[in-house]
Amino acid sequence: MTIRLILAGCGNMGYAMLKGWLDAGKLAKGHVLVVEPNDELRERAEALGCQGVADAAGIPANASPQLIVLAVKPQVIRAVAEAYRRFADGRTTYVSVAAGTSVATLEDSLGGRPPVMRCMPNTPAAIGKGMMVVFSNPQVGEAVKQQVLDLLSASGEVATIADEKLMDAVTAVSGSGPAYIFHFIEALTAAAQQAGLPEQTAKLLAMQTVYGAATLAAQSGEEPGVLRQQVTSPNGTTAAALGVLMGDDRLTRLVTEAVEAARLRSIELGR
Incomplete structure (x- = not known):
């Protein structure tokens, strides 16, 4: 078995990424080794056709992976990364999806300055509709960077940033953003019920309206402001509602206050 990628951690995000890579044909299942201590989660990965081991000690001595993806929680990332120090010889690139964990922290845990990429995904990546933002240290080669970006594209859209400090803003917008949208759906559902609609109908209208509007915004090529204007007739019902939402901005x-609160909290957690 030629191990090209080691996936350390196969919880919800790790599994979603792995399944997306395999389903999209980005990786051959025989080239992936999953390291996961939880038996149930490891068996789930093995059911996809990948080899699994319980800990880093189970990785074959002759393994020389191109990529090691660290898909674990920030609280344990240091300890987990240290278990993979033996690959930090410059030939293996590390990709971390641990929120709030800086490249400097990863470099320190791994020893030296190996190629490291930091990725902030969000939960829609589990259905291939995610938003992944990536920052790379100077040691990452262009060919490897493109390979990783191609892998991540199986989970949704991918963007890169040149300044790691912007990752706090990324976290506040796309990382936490799905929760804002979910709450808007909750609020629109509650308003629909208050207006007299039955609960299930209210839920359907709110959810499908958000889904349809987001899809139209993504596919139409028009700016969101133009689409808003197209829905808004002068002195009509939409204009009345927007007068409430847009009055005094x-x-x-x-939303700006909410994003700023999340950004500041991201900075605090990253210290």
Whole structure:
């Protein structure tokens, strides 16, 4: 078996990424080794056709992976990374999806300055509709970087940033952003019920409206402001509602405050 990629951690995000890679044909299952201490999670990965081991000690001595993906929680990333120090000779690139964990922290845990990429995904990656943002240290070669970006594209859209400090803003917008949208769906559902609609109908209208509007915004090629204007007739029902949401920039100010609160918290957690 030629191990090209080691996936350390196969929880919800790790498994979603792995399944996306395999389903999209980005990787051959025989080239992936999954390291996962939880028996149930490891067996789930093995059911996809990948080899699994319980810990890093089980990795074959002759393994020389191109990539090691660290898909574990920030609380344990240091200890987990240290178990993979033996590959930090410059030939293996490390990709971390641990939120709030800086490249400097990973370099320190791994020893020296191996090629390291930091990725912030979000939960829609589990269905191939995610947003992944990547920062790389200077040691990452261009060919490897493109290979990783191609892998990540199986889980959704991918963007890169040149300044790691922007990762806190990324976390606040796309990392935490799905929760904002879920809450908007909750709020729109509650408003629909208050207006007299039955619960299930209210849920359907709220969810499908958000889904349809987001899909249209993504596919139409028009700016969101133009699409908004197309829905809004002068002195009509939509204009009346937008007068509440847009008056005094109410919604914009609220969302801006929310994103800033998340960004500042991301900075605190990363210290």
